[in-house]
Amino acid sequence: MENRNNNALIQTLLDCALACEYCASSCLQEDDVKMMADCIKLDRDCSDICMLAARLLQRDSNIARQYLLLCEEICRACAAECAKHEHEHCKQCAEACQKCAEACHANHGDIQQD
Amino acid sequence: MENRNNNALIQTLLDCALACEYCASSCLQEDDVKMMADCIKLDRDCSDICMLAARLLQRDSNIARQYLLLCEEICRACAAECAKHEHEHCKQCAEACQKCAEACHANHGDIQQD
Amino acid sequence: MENRNNNALIQTLLDCALACEYCASSCLQEDDVKMMADCIKLDRDCSDICMLAARLLQRDSNIARQYLLLCEEICRACAAECAKHEHEHCKQCAEACQKCAEACHANHGDIQQD
Amino acid sequence: MENRNNNALIQTLLDCALACEYCASSCLQEDDVKMMADCIKLDRDCSDICMLAARLLQRDSNIARQYLLLCEEICRACAAECAKHEHEHCKQCAEACQKCAEACHANHGDIQQD
Numbered sequence: 001m002e003n004r005n006n007n008a009l010i011q012t013l014l015d016c017a018l019a020c021e022y023c024a025s026s027c028l029q030e031d032d033v034k035m036m037a038d039c040i041k042l043d044r045d046c047s048d049i050c051m052l053a054a055r056l057l058q059r060d061s062n063i064a065r066q067y068l069l070l071c072e073e074i075c076r077a078c079a080a081e082c083a084k085h086e087h088e089h090c091k092q093c094a095e096a097c098q099k100c101a102e103a104c105h106a107n108h109g110d111i112q113q114d
Numbered sequence: 115m116e117n118r119n120n121n122a123l124i125q126t127l128l129d130c131a132l133a134c135e136y137c138a139s140s141c142l143q144e145d146d147v148k149m150m151a152d153c154i155k156l157d158r159d160c161s162d163i164c165m166l167a168a169r170l171l172q173r174d175s176n177i178a179r180q181y182l183l184l185c186e187e188i189c190r191a192c193a194a195e196c197a198k199h200e201h202e203h204c205k206q207c208a209e210a211c212q213k214c215a216e217a218c219h220a221n222h223g224d225i226q227q228d
Numbered sequence: 229m230e231n232r233n234n235n236a237l238i239q240t241l242l243d244c245a246l247a248c249e250y251c252a253s254s255c256l257q258e259d260d261v262k263m264m265a266d267c268i269k270l271d272r273d274c275s276d277i278c279m280l281a282a283r284l285l286q287r288d289s290n291i292a293r294q295y296l297l298l299c300e301e302i303c304r305a306c307a308a309e310c311a312k313h314e315h316e317h318c319k320q321c322a323e324a325c326q327k328c329a330e331a332c333h334a335n336h337g338d339i340q341q342d
Numbered sequence: 343m344e345n346r347n348n349n350a351l352i353q354t355l356l357d358c359a360l361a362c363e364y365c366a367s368s369c370l371q372e373d374d375v376k377m378m379a380d381c382i383k384l385d386r387d388c389s390d391i392c393m394l395a396a397r398l399l400q401r402d403s404n405i406a407r408q409y410l411l412l413c414e415e416i417c418r419a420c421a422a423e424c425a426k427h428e429h430e431h432c433k434q435c436a437e438a439c440q441k442c443a444e445a446c447h448a449n450h451g452d453i454q455q456d
Contacts, residue, residue, distance in 0.1 A: 010360065014356055017397075018352065018396075018400050021397055021400040021401045022400055022401070024158075024401065025155065025400075025401040025402055028151040028154060028155055029151070031148070032148075033147040033148040033150075033151055034145070034146075034147040034148070036147075037142040037143070037147055040142060040154070041139065041142055041287075041289075044138075044158070044287070045284060045287075045289045045290075045291055047397070048280055048283070048284075049280070049291075051393060051397070052276055052277070052280060054360075055276070055359075055363055055389070055393070056273060056276075058360050058363040058364055058367075059269075059272070059273075059363045059364070059366065059367040060367055061269075061273050062273075062305070063273055063277075063298070063301065063302050063305070066298060066301070067298060070291070070294060070295060070298055073291065073294070074291050077290070077291070124246065128242055131283075132238065132282075132286050135283055135286040135287045136286055136287070138287065139286075139287040139288055155401075155403075158401070159398060159401075159403050159404075159405055161283070162394055162397070162398075163394070163405075165279060165283070166390055166391070166394060168246075169245075169249055169275070169279070169390070170387060170390075172246050172249040172250055172253075173249045173250070173252065173253040173383075173386070173387075174253055175383075175387050176387075176419070177387055177391075177412070177415065177416050177419070180412060180415070181412060184405070184408060184409060184412055187405065187408070188405050191404070191405070252386075253383065256379040256382060256383055257379070259376070260376075261375040261376040261378075261379055262373070262374075262375040262376070264375075265370040265371070265375055268370060268382070269367065269370055272366075272386070
């Protein structure tokens with residue numbers, strides 16, 4: 001089954017989603033929540049989209065590879081926003097999003113070969 | 115099919131989820147975001163849980179009725195928090211959550227008869 | 229708020245997702261489930277993607293319009309598969325998917341103007 | 343943060359969801375799909391519910407512990423159905439669901455202490 005080869009990518013997507021969930025709820029507990037509003041907004045979208053990407057890959061969906069194009073984009077946007085902040089949860093999230101964007105990029109290049 | 119009878123309940127669940135999505139993103143744009151942190155947190159959970167409840171009902175899941183018990187609880191919690199704030203999106207959300215809690219309550223009473 | 233103008237599109241997305249949920253669970257109860265395997269597979273993906281599209285629009289996500297491109301594609305694929313079958317739930321689902329694909333197409337044309 | 347202690351539980355929930363996704367799509371490719379209809383149905387519900395449970399825990403939701411009660415129940419139901427079949431994906435899914443049910447059970451016992 002194709003998804004056997006996708007295990008690393010799927011785990012990267014889940015790790016990114018979890019980092020976004022943690023970052024969003026941590027941002028809501030910061031003193032200056034207003035400064036974190038864009039971060040929370042992007043964390044939500046990124047978590048939702050990465051989670052669904054992982055599931056589409058795991059079920060060998062025909063649209064999974066194409067979904068990764070979109071996933072890469074939201075990961076890059078979320079990484080860029082998180083990188084603006086000094087909080088440890090933002091730094092970790094920026095790193096997880098960056099890693100995930102690269103993993104998505106490396107894999108949606110396979111679309112033509114499918 | 116059972117879900118034919120559930121159409122009103124399903125739409126109430128979806129309306130509640132949409133009100134929560136709108137309230138959360140509107141709260142993030144308010145001047146005093148910090149005061150809205152709990153509201154945003156509950157909006158997220160309530161939206162996620164109501165959306166899944168609607169889907170479980172629509173697919174005639176065996177666990178749907180039981181899921182409504184939990185759904186009622188998060189709706190009551192979210193309604194109580196939203197009711198503390200004067201923003202129009204909070205008032206609308208409190209109303210949608212209250213209506214949804216009552217609809218969930220009226221329907222999970224059917225569990226024994228299933 | 230932008231999503232006020234998106235109400236019709238959001239409801240079309242939710243209706244499509246509900247039609248897919250109903251079609252998938254109905255297919256699983258048909259005598260010849262094997263013939264319905266592709267339909268069930270596409271129903272799942274289409275429901276997941278349309279539901280998330282509706283939520284992204286409702287929360288005014290920056291990526292929502294772009295998400296509609298993908299959404300249109302899975303709706304067209306699901307509509308084409310459902311149209312092959314005579315079951316009433318397949319016909320209704322094909323119609324909901326077709327309508328949703330057209331609504332997505334009409335709206336993601338606005339991406340450049342955002 | 344509480345979710346630091348929940349890492350093992352969260353990964354167990356995600357592993358269970360992934361096993362369910364894989365089992366459902368594999369069931370759809372079996373020769374006798376009809377025999378697998380209940381398995382596919384439960385796999386879907388179990389995957390959806392476990393995925394959301396993982397996210398609620400990761401974001402330190404107040405309702406997370408209570409959600410685990412429901413999660414345990416769907417995991418037990420899915421494990422019981424999967425255990426009826428000889429397919430390798432069903433066996434693996436039964437095992438993942440059983441492990442997850444036990445992890446949920448061990449953790450929702452903490453509700454009173456929260």
